[in-house]
Amino acid sequence: MIINKELLIKDMKKFPGLLLAFLFCAYGLAQMKNLEIGMHSWSTLNLGLSTITNLSFGFVSQLIGLTIILFSLFLRIYPGIGTIFNMYFIGLFIDLIDHFNLTLTPENYILKIFVLLFSLIVLSYGIFYYLSFELGAGPRDGLMVGLVKITGINVKYIKPAIEVTVLIIGFLLGGTVGLGTIIVTFFGGYILDIIFKWKNFDPHTTTQRKLSDYLVIKEKINLKN
Secondary structure, three states, X not given: OEEOHHHHHHHHOOHHHHHHHHHHHHHHHHHHHXXXXXXXXXXXXXXXXXXXXXXXXXXXXXXXXXXXXXXXXHOOOOOOHHHHHHHHHHHHHHHHHHHOOOOOOOOOHHHHHHHHHHHHHHHHHHHHHHHHOOOOOOHHHHHHHHHHHHHOOOHHHHHHHHHHHHHHHHHHOOOOOXXXXXXXXXXXXXXXXXXXXXXXXXXXXXXXXXXXXXXXXXXXXXXXX
């Protein structure tokens, strides 16, 4: 077994776009959190654990991502470079965005709802964008895509089912739940589905790169050359 360097170099050229996609995701998540009207369900879980452990929000996100990767292995959902980078960089970017106060915090409640919807669109586009590179779905979205493939159920149903479950756990741990949480939980799947259709992206047929794809038998490489 050797490393397919050509494939690795080819995929490395996608890294700048991949990191930009993660920045979109991080901004959407950080913005939801700082509006304080309720958050994305995974962020509710992050906040609950962050409050209990006194660890930063982004670092908790990284730990949860790692846990999901390990759990997903039991479902035969294998990580790629994008999966590992997602786990690390989104949490890092969230902490940096918070550190430099880069989010909007309007006082008017109606404006907060509009900003929330904007952040949800940014997050959903970020999810589509990094999935489109096919370097491996993020831990949470890899679980979502894997369940879509296993069950054959549309993403607009699978995504809310996962997020409602996570939301309940996060709430029990002390995470904030509000109107924003309801909006994100029940409309996030529809917005993501709209973006998928707009970009002609089908999670049923996408082939995400796995780390094992870079390890190939030498004879196979010779045959290709």
